[in-house]
Amino acid sequence: MTPVPRPIALAPGPPATAPPDELSQPWPMVRRRVDLLFRSAAEAPPSRLHRLILAYRMGREPPP
Amino acid sequence: MTYALTYDDIVNGLDDLPPLPAAVMELLRSVDADDIGIAVLAQKVSHDPALTAKTLRLANSSLYGLQVKLTTVQQAITYLGFQTTRSLIKAVAVTRCFADRGCAGFNQEAFWRHSIASAICAKLLARHARFNQDYAFTAGLLHDIGRLVLVGGFPRHYEQVLLRRREQDVVLLQAEREVLGIDHVEAGLALAEHWHFSDTMRLAIGGHHAPEQAGAGYLATIVHVADAIAHALDLARTDDELVPPLSEAAWNQLGLDDGMCHRLFQETELQYDEIAQVLLP
Numbered sequence: 001m002t003p004v005p006r007p008i009a010l011a012p013g014p015p016a017t018a019p020p021d022e023l024s025q026p027w028p029m030v031r032r033r034v035d036l037l038f039r040s041a042a043e044a045p046p047s048r049l050h051r052l053i054l055a056y057r058m059g060r061e062p063p064p
Numbered sequence: 065m066t067y068a069l070t071y072d073d074i075v076n077g078l079d080d081l082p083p084l085p086a087a088v089m090e091l092l093r094s095v096d097a098d099d100i101g102i103a104v105l106a107q108k109v110s111h112d113p114a115l116t117a118k119t120l121r122l123a124n125s126s127l128y129g130l131q132v133k134l135t136t137v138q139q140a141i142t143y144l145g146f147q148t149t150r151s152l153i154k155a156v157a158v159t160r161c162f163a164d165r166g167c168a169g170f171n172q173e174a175f176w177r178h179s180i181a182s183a184i185c186a187k188l189l190a191r192h193a194r195f196n197q198d199y200a201f202t203a204g205l206l207h208d209i210g211r212l213v214l215v216g217g218f219p220r221h222y223e224q225v226l227l228r229r230r231e232q233d234v235v236l237l238q239a240e241r242e243v244l245g246i247d248h249v250e251a252g253l254a255l256a257e258h259w260h261f262s263d264t265m266r267l268a269i270g271g272h273h274a275p276e277q278a279g280a281g282y283l284a285t286i287v288h289v290a291d292a293i294a295h296a297l298d299l300a301r302t303d304d305e306l307v308p309p310l311s312e313a314a315w316n317q318l319g320l321d322d323g324m325c326h327r328l329f330q331e332t333e334l335q336y337d338e339i340a341q342v343l344l345p
Contacts, residue, residue: 037296037307040235049310052325053296 030057065224068245074254077217081161081258105149106138115156118342119144122152127338151201155183155343158205162212167219169226173344174300175212179205180340181299185332186290192328193286193318200286203268204294206261207287210252210269211236214244235308237273249273275314285314297329299336 034057038050109115116137123140124133134140141149164172186204190197215222221244229239240247252269261269268287271280275288292310294300320328 033298034296037298037305039233040306040309047310048315049292049296049307049325052322053329055322056326056329 027058033057066243066245067221067224069218069221070246071250071254074213074217074246074251075258078213078254078258080217081213102138102141102146105146106136106141109141109149109153110137114160115153118156119149119152122148122339122342125338125342127335147198147201150198151183151187151205152342154202155180155205158209159343162216165216165219167215167226168223169230170215170219170222171302172212172215174302175208176344177340178294178300179208180343181294181297181332181336182207182287182290184335184339185293185297185328186286188328188331188335189286189290189318192320192324193282195282195286199264199268199283200290203265203272203283203287204290206252206265207269207272207291208248208252209255210248210250213251213255214240214246214248218244230304233304233306235306237308273308274311276311282317285311285317288314289318293328293332297332299333 031054034050034054037053038047109119119137119140120134122128123143124130128143130143134143144152159176162172183201183204186200187197189195190200214225225236225239225243228234228243229236232239234242237247237249249270249272253266256266256269264281264283267279267281268283271277271284272287272291274280275285288311292307295305295307298305
């Protein structure tokens with residue numbers, strides 16, 4: 001009888017669906033903090049500065 | 065509790081400010097002279113031990129990435145350049161003048177952190193706009209100086225402003241107007257008059273919350289946007305940080321695209337870490 005190698009136990013990996021940046025940073029907290037900073041304009045649609053700061057803090061590169 | 069402070073009350077309170085040391089006044093006068101040489105400036109700086117230390121520390125900081133240590137003020141000024149040295153001297157002189165006056169709830173260190181961040185951002189915006197970077201740095205540093213005038217001259221009154229801000233979660237400018245009947249913009253203008261700031265600087269201080277008003281000047285536009293970005297980058301590190309309303313006209317006037325903004329945020333944060341270590345009182 002040919003011995004069958006036992007599968008090696010691996011540490012559980014990240015869920016395949018999660019984007020890599022969400023694994024190392026508490027993004028909901030980052031977003032909450034940025035939204036909090038702009039709370040004086042809460043009723044208006046997010047300003048361009050608000051969106052840019054959010055993208056910057058979330059690590060999204062701007063278009064070239 | 066509300067008060068009705070007047071411009072004259074503010075002006076009278078300015079007499080209680082400690083005068084700038086004679087050596088600093090002399091430095092401030094001489095750094096604005098276009099024909100001053102590096103050797104003369106180095107000699108004047110070296111008369112002030114704290115300023116000497118800060119000049120060397122800034123030049124040797126990782127911001128400038130030098131391989132060898134600079135050991136003399138003259139080397140440091142040559143390396144930093146006149147504009148940066150002037151900005152440094154002015155910044156050190158002004159931060160020295162305002163000691164903590166014991167106003168409950170007022171975080172003087174956070175105040176300077178925000179001022180330094182605004183100064184750096186204003187300087188970078190000025191570079192983008194091909195405007196005088198030295199003016200922009202100084203105006204950014206001093207744009208809220210009226211707050212220190214109010215805190216220093218009327219600490220108990222200002223405690224009520226801070227209380228109102230916390231209770232109503234409004235921007236400080238609004239809380240000042242509601243509680244004092246006057247705001248830090250007017251107090252800053254009074255100080256600018258008292259210390260004989262240039263017209264350009266006065267317009268920037270006076271217009272930094274209303275850059276679209278007639279005659280505010282381009283520097284007010286730069287400082288207005290730098291102020292908002294500095295708040296948005298959260299560099300003062302206070303729990304109640306709040307980005308003030310941003311003038312769309314001022315924003316559009318600077319013509320920043322998304323990529324430029326991203327680099328501006330990065331560079332402001334990078335320079336902030338270095339410069340704050342040198343400038344924080």
